[in-house]
Amino acid sequence: xxxxxxxxxxxxxxxxxxxxxxxxxxxxxxxxxxxxxxxxxxxxxxxxxxxxxxxxxxxxxxxxxxxxxxxxxxxxxxxxxxxxxxxxxxxxxxxxxxxxxxxxxxxxxxxxxxxxxxxxxxxxxxxxxxxxxxxxxxxxxxxxxxxxxxxxxxxxxxxxxxxxxxxxxxxxxxxxxxxxxxxxxxxxxxxxxxxxxxxxxxxxxxxxxxxxxxxxxxxxxxxxxxxxxxxxxxxxxxxxxxxxxxxxxxxxxxxxxxxxxxx
Amino acid sequence: xxxxxxxxxxxxxxxxxxxxxxxxxxxxxxxxxxxxxxxxxxxxxxxxxxxxxxxxxxxxxxxxxxxxxxxxxxxxxxxxxxxxxxxxxxxxxxxxxxxxxxxxxxxxxxxxxxxxxxxxxxxxxxxxxxxxxxxxxxxxxxxxxxxxxxxxxxxxxxxxxxxxxxxxxxxxxxxxxxxxxxxxxxxxxxxxxxxxxxxxxxxxxxxxxxxxxxxxxxxxxxxxxxxxxxxxxxxxxxxxxxxxxxxxxxxxxxxxxxxxxxxxxxxxxx
Amino acid sequence: xxxxxxxxxxxxxxxxxxxxxxxxxxxxxxxxxxxxxxxxxxxxxxxxxxxxxxxxxxxxxxxxxxxxxxxxxxxxxxxxxxxxxxxxxxxxxxxxxxxxxxxxxxxxxx
Numbered sequence: 001x002x003x004x005x006x007x008x009x010x011x012x013x014x015x016x017x018x019x020x021x022x023x024x025x026x027x028x029x030x031x032x033x034x035x036x037x038x039x040x041x042x043x044x045x046x047x048x049x050x051x052x053x054x055x056x057x058x059x060x061x062x063x064x065x066x067x068x069x070x071x072x073x074x075x076x077x078x079x080x081x082x083x084x085x086x087x088x089x090x091x092x093x094x095x096x097x098x099x100x101x102x103x104x105x106x107x108x109x110x111x112x113x114x115x116x117x118x119x120x121x122x123x124x125x126x127x128x129x130x131x132x133x134x135x136x137x138x139x140x141x142x143x144x145x146x147x148x149x150x151x152x153x154x155x156x157x158x159x160x161x162x163x164x165x166x167x168x169x170x171x172x173x174x175x176x177x178x179x180x181x182x183x184x185x186x187x188x189x190x191x192x193x194x195x196x197x198x199x200x201x202x203x204x205x206x207x208x209x210x211x212x213x214x215x216x217x218x219x220x221x222x223x224x225x226x227x228x229x230x231x232x233x234x235x236x237x238x239x240x241x242x243x244x245x246x247x248x249x250x251x252x253x254x255x256x257x258x259x260x261x262x263x
Numbered sequence: 264x265x266x267x268x269x270x271x272x273x274x275x276x277x278x279x280x281x282x283x284x285x286x287x288x289x290x291x292x293x294x295x296x297x298x299x300x301x302x303x304x305x306x307x308x309x310x311x312x313x314x315x316x317x318x319x320x321x322x323x324x325x326x327x328x329x330x331x332x333x334x335x336x337x338x339x340x341x342x343x344x345x346x347x348x349x350x351x352x353x354x355x356x357x358x359x360x361x362x363x364x365x366x367x368x369x370x371x372x373x374x375x376x377x378x379x380x381x382x383x384x385x386x387x388x389x390x391x392x393x394x395x396x397x398x399x400x401x402x403x404x405x406x407x408x409x410x411x412x413x414x415x416x417x418x419x420x421x422x423x424x425x426x427x428x429x430x431x432x433x434x435x436x437x438x439x440x441x442x443x444x445x446x447x448x449x450x451x452x453x454x455x456x457x458x459x460x461x462x463x464x465x466x467x468x469x470x471x472x473x474x475x476x477x478x479x480x481x482x483x484x485x486x487x488x489x490x491x492x493x494x495x496x497x498x499x500x501x502x503x504x505x506x507x508x509x510x511x512x513x514x515x516x517x518x519x520x521x522x523x524x525x526x527x528x529x530x531x532x533x
Numbered sequence: 534x535x536x537x538x539x540x541x542x543x544x545x546x547x548x549x550x551x552x553x554x555x556x557x558x559x560x561x562x563x564x565x566x567x568x569x570x571x572x573x574x575x576x577x578x579x580x581x582x583x584x585x586x587x588x589x590x591x592x593x594x595x596x597x598x599x600x601x602x603x604x605x606x607x608x609x610x611x612x613x614x615x616x617x618x619x620x621x622x623x624x625x626x627x628x629x630x631x632x633x634x635x636x637x638x639x640x641x642x643x
Contacts, residue, residue: 053409082411093406096397107410110312112555114588118562121591125623159555160586191618 005064006031006163006195007052012061014047021047023219024061031162034189034196036206039216040241048216049167049199053087054078066162083111086156090167092148094140094155101127101136104155111159126154130184146177153181157188164188166198170205178202182209203242207231215241293489296415300423303416312413314420322425326387327433334382338437341374342366342444350452359453360463366445367464368472375438376476377524380483383430384516388491391422392512395495396505404496414496423488430484431477438476479527483520490516536564542639544606545573550581553589562592569599569607576638580611585619597629606642610634 007029014022022044029035039045050056051063054070062069068081094103104123108114114122127136130150140148149169156164166185170178182205189196200206206213207227214224217237223230230238239245307313349362395418398404407414442464449455494512498504534557536549545568549561568575577593579585593609600607608630612620620626632638 050405053405055405055408079411082409085409087406087409089402089406091401093402095403095406096401106412108588110410110412112588114555114559115562117595118558118588118591121594122587125587125591125594125625128623158587187622191622 004031005029006033006066007035007197008062008064009048009052010062010064012048012051012058012063014051014056014058016047021219022051022058025216025219025221027214027221027224029195029197031195032189032193033211034185034198034209036210036213037197037199037216038201038203038206038213038241040201042218043216044219045199045201045216046167047219049165049197052197053085053165054082083107083159084162085165086159086161086163087165088149088152088156088167088169090171092140092152094148094151096140098139099136100132100138100140100143100151103140103151104136104158106155107159122158123154126158127151129157130154131180146173146181149173149181150184153184157192157194160192162195164194164196166196168200168202169198170200170202178205179208185209217241289493292493296419296489296493297423297485299415300420303413303420304424307416307420312416314416314424318417318421319424322421323429325390326383326425327429330383330386330433331436333386334379334433334437335440337378337382338375338440339444339447341378342370342441342446343448344444345369345374345441346445346448346452350449360455362449362453363445363455363460363463364467367442367468370441370445371438371468371472371476373476373524373528375441376434376479376483377520378441379430379434379437379480380487380520380524381517383426383433383484384487384490384520385513387426388487388516389509389513391488391491392495392498393505393509395492396498396508399496399498400501400505419488419492422492423485426484426488427481430487431480434477434480435473438473475531479524482523482527486519486523487516490519534561536561538564538568540573541635543574544635544638545571545575546578546610546635547575548578548581549585549589552583553585555586555588558586558588558592561589562595565592565596566599569596569603569605572603572605574606575600576608576610576635578611579609579613579616580634582613582616585616587619590619590623590625593629594625608632608638610638 005028007027009025009027012022012025012027013020025044025048027035027037027048037045037048047056051058052065054063058071062071064070065081066084068077070078070081073081094100095106098106101120101123104126105119108119108122112119124133124136127133130153132147132150132154135143135147135151140151143151153166156166169181169185173181185196185198186209188194198206198209210227212224212226213230215222215230215238222235222238223233225233231242233239303312304314345366346362349365350359353359353361353365395404398418404414407417446455446457446460449460450457491512494508494515498508500507534549534551534553536547538545538547540546547561547564547568553561565575565577575596577596597607599605610632611634612631617626617631620629630638630641632641
């Protein structure tokens with residue numbers, strides 16, 4: 001790791017068809033840092049996450065995770081890197097055909113030669129960490145939304161990853177459950193020294209857990225800074241987001257008319 | 264928008280062209296998928312990413328064992344139908360007893376594999392598309408990928424193994440069920456004993472006839488697996504997308520099976 | 534990771550050193566279980582451990598459970614700050630008998 005950063009994104013540009021989704025995004029996350037990527041819907045934050053996870057290839061630019069450029073790496077290198085990454089998806093993405101415990105155990109089963117007994121203990125330990133002890137034998141469909149997110153987190157951390165990605169941890173949860181999850185994220189960083197990237201549009205959660213925040217809008221980074229820096233930012237669009245003001249866009253009459261008439 | 268000013272012929276030609284390209288693309292995808300599935304089956308173990316046998320067995324039970332009752336009923340009915348038609352036709356020549364030959368050859372070479380292929384396409388091809396499609400919608404496929412678990416190895420290879428094993432076996436079962444149906448009807452209508460029916464059938468049939476049917480069934484199995492899986496992976500747009508892809512998987516699989524059957528029959532009987 | 538086993542004051546002491554991670558926790562597990570299978574009271578000395586992952590902790594858990602079944606004494610000594618925080622995450626610091634060193638353990642045994 002030459003630069004020492006856990007994650008380093010350089011001049012990332014991506015397109016969906018001919019539409020530009022991300023425009024020259026730069027991002028740097030230090031080891032052991034909790035970085036929150038914030039933005040409204042359509043800001044490109046989900047797209048940025050998919051690129052960080054190596055699920056999509058960018059048009060141009062580079063993405064280095066733990067020193068390795070995933071835009072130029074071989075499948076075998078990426079495979080090795082993925083053992084050091086944990087991801088908790090927005091909807092949990094637990095395999096519905098398996099029990100919760102089997103889900104949590106899956107990465108161990110696929111990537112290690114550990115004894116069955118050891119794998120089971122590790123899986124149960126992780127379920128304890130996320131306060132789901134004793135729920136391992138249930139199927140995902142039997143869990144509530146908050147429980148699914150915690151089970152997904154247990155699966156994400158089962159390999160003791162160095163990088164943890166969390167997509168919308170508090171979306172759709174009641175405030176108490178969401179606060180629990182926030183605590184858990186901070187605890188994981190403190191005890192496991194994980195580098196954590198959280199994508200969210202929830203301001204309260206973001207301000208609570210973030211070391212630094214990156215605000216994304218229309219595929220561009222408006223600002224990256226500490227919680228205080230973001231709060232006191234003079235950028236109009238950032239303040240709009242913080243105060244939940246709807247976007248006021250300048251209207252080009254000709255263009256608008258053309259859009260309406262389809263001409 | 265600009266297209267509307269073009270002559271109708273150009274538009275329809277363009278459409279045909281695009282359709283053709285899409286079709287080629289789809290077949291290319293099928294080919295790549297087969298190659299990758301076999302890659303994992305053969306080389307997975309040495310890369311410490313083996314295809315799980317338990318997953319394949321589970322699929323075999325789902326594809327084969329659970330479908331046996333319906334395969335039996337329909338194959339038996341086909342056997343009876345062939346007997347009825349055969350006797351009716353051959354009566355005009357006073358050659359009713361020749362019906363046994365007709366049934367034996369039609370069943371082993373044609374109807375056994377075809378009815379099995381269509382039934383498994385309907386039962387398992389749709390289930391496969393729905394299962395994988397739902398996984399796409401729920402980001403389960405993404406989850407597998409970020410966990411470093413190749414979805415083709417984890418999901419497709421076991422299905423392919425299961426199809427390659429079970430479709431021929433179920434076809435054999437279907438052959439027997441259809442022959443039994445024919446035997447029962449001939450026994451009632453012509454007073455032909457079961458022993459005589461069996462002797463005549465096996466006397467007429469060669470191993471080639473049975474093997475020809477089984478060879479077809481192997482191809483049908485691959486078609487069902489590929490079409491089901493591909494349509495599953497191609498799902499977009501939530502639950503509605505899953506429904507559409509499932510329907511498409513069944514219709515396409517059955518169409519490809521019938522077309523492949525025709526080509527097969529043509530080349531094998533020259 | 535390396536480990537060595539010595540016998541002292543009625544205990545087998547399994548001394549683990551270095552990183553206890555996925556690649557070597559099975560060895561640590563075997564060493565711990567081997568001592569217990571011989572019917573020896575066992576302590577695991579973590580003072581030389583620079584890092585321990587979940588599979589390593591799981592081996593300790595399995596050792597403790599095996600000891601309990603066999604009516605044997607088990608415990609951890611020399612638990613470093615880093616190792617302790619990993620145990621705390623799963624609240625296992627409240628489960629294992631943890632002492633500073635062998636002397637402290639012997640004193641607690643009475």
